[in-house]
Amino acid sequence: MPEIRELIQEGKGKRVYATDDPDLAVVYYKDEAMAFHGLKRGRIIGKGEVNNAICEHLFTLLREHGVENHFVRQLDARQSLVLRCEMMPFAVKVRNRVAGSMHVRTRLPVGMKLDEPVLEFTLKDTDMEQDALVNHTHLYAMKAATPQELEEIRRVSRQINAILSEYMREINIELIDFKVEFGRYKGKILLADEISPDTARFWDSKTHEPLDIDRFRRDLGDVAEAYQEVLHRMMGTGF
Ligand code: C5P
Numbered sequence: 001m002p003e004i005r006e007l008i009q010e011g012k013g014k015r016v017y018a019t020d021d022p023d024l025a026v027v028y029y030k031d032e033a034m035a036f037h038g039l040k041r042g043r044i045i046g047k048g049e050v051n052n053a054i055c056e057h058l059f060t061l062l063r064e065h066g067v068e069n070h071f072v073r074q075l076d077a078r079q080s081l082v083l084r085c086e087m088m089p090f091a092v093k094v095r096n097r098v099a100g101s102m103h104v105r106t107r108l109p110v111g112m113k114l115d116e117p118v119l120e121f122t123l124k125d126t127d128m129e130q131d132a133l134v135n136h137t138h139l140y141a142m143k144a145a146t147p148q149e150l151e152e153i154r155r156v157s158r159q160i161n162a163i164l165s166e167y168m169r170e171i172n173i174e175l176i177d178f179k180v181e182f183g184r185y186k187g188k189i190l191l192a193d194e195i196s197p198d199t200a201r202f203w204d205s206k207t208h209e210p211l212d213i214d215r216f217r218r219d220l221g222d223v224a225e226a227y228q229e230v231l232h233r234m235m236g237t238g239f
Contacts, residue, residue: 001075002019002020002021002024002026002081003019003020004017004018004019004026005017005018005019005020006018008025009087012032012033012034012038012198013029013030013032013033013034013047013048013051013194013196013198013199014027014028014029014030014048014051014194015027015028015030016028016082018084019081019084022084023083023084024072024081024082024083024084025081025082025083025084026075026079026080026081026082027052027055027079027080027082027194028048028078028079029047029048029049029051029052029055029078029079029080029194030047030048031043031044031045031046031047031048033047033198033213033216033223035213035216035217036129036217037128037129037130039129040216040217042216044216044223044224044227045224046224046227046228047198047224047227048077048078049077049078050196050197050224050227050228050230050231051194051196051197051198051227052074052077052078052079052080053074053231054195054196054197054227054230054231054234055071055080055194055195055196056071056073056074056080057231057234057235058164058195058196058234059071059191059195061163061164061167062160062163062164062191065159065163066159067156067159067160067163067191068188068190068191069190069191069192070082070083070085070183070185070190070191070192070193082192083185083190083192084185085182085183085184085185085190085192086183086184086185087124087181087182087183087192087193088144088145088149088153088181088182088183088184089123089124089125089142089144090121090122090123090124090134090139090144090145091121091122091123091124091131091179091180091181091193092119092120092121092153092154092157092179092180092181092182093118093119093120093121093122093177093178093179094117094118094119094120094157094158094160094161094177094178094180095114095117095118095119095120095176095177096113096114096117096161096165096174096175096176096177097111097112097113097114097174097176097177098110098111098112098114099111099176099177099201099214100177100201100214101130101131102118102120102177105133111208117158117161119154119157119158120133121133121134121135121136121138121139122134122179124181136150149189152189153182153189156182156189156191157180160178160180160191160195161175161178164178164195167237168202169205170237171233171234171236171237172204172205172206172233173202173203173204173205173211173230173233174202174203174204174205174208175200175201175202176200176201176202176203177200177201178195178199178200178201179199179200180193180195180199181193197211197212197213197226197227197230198212198213199213200212201214202230210226211226211227211229211230212226212227212230
């Protein structure tokens with residue numbers, strides 16, 4: 001068990017700590033919830049434990065399908081050990097249907113199925129009220145990634161979308177969109193951060209009810225129950 005050291009980063013749903021091993025970090029998943037860039041805050045009881053379990057599940061699934069990622073192992077109900085990456089300063093959003101900021105930006109109707117997945121890059125750690133949407137040339141100008149790295153990130157993001165969409169379909173959940181982050185680790189690009197109802201839109205396949213953070217954002221109620229339901233369906237697959 002590595003010794004936990006200083007806080008490296010605190011996000012809306014988790015804290016990341018250094019350890020006495022420079023190659024490893026510990027992620028602590030919080031119950032706190034945040035939306036609209038911090039304008040709305042609250043607490044979803046049990047969310048930290050559920051997200052820790054969902055991340056273990058999805059990172060393991062992705063690794064089995066060839067997507068290298070930072071996950072090492074769960075330490076306890078709320079904490080996991082991960083490889084300590086040098087995080088890229090941008091996130092990737094992948095969308096299969098129109099929702100959220102894509103609706104605001106394009107005015108396409110919420111729920112419209114996209115003929116092919118839409119990929120977006122947004123900058124992290126800005127103090128803007130909206131996620132700053134950028135294209136590949138901005139990222140080159142910022143020296144945030146090389147063309148080869150970005151090509152790899154695009155390829156892996158599409159692969160993650162294909163793997164997760166198919167897996168979620170089996171448990172009657174439609175993957176509407178998600179956000180992922182990548183980091184560099186010993187010369188490789190690794191999927192890092194988290195994939196959970198905090199960072200993805202999961203709709204029940206039949207009813208199209210959201211089973212994710214949108215329940216909190218939009219005051220739809222039963223937020224903790226929706227997170228539990230996602231985990232319950234994943235566990236039911238026996239994977
Ligand atoms: O808000 P938007 O439609 O751009 O979000 C797309 C996806 O990215 C959603 O699944 C949302 O939960 C996720 N997201 C995130 N962190 C942000 C912004 C969006 O995980 N800061």
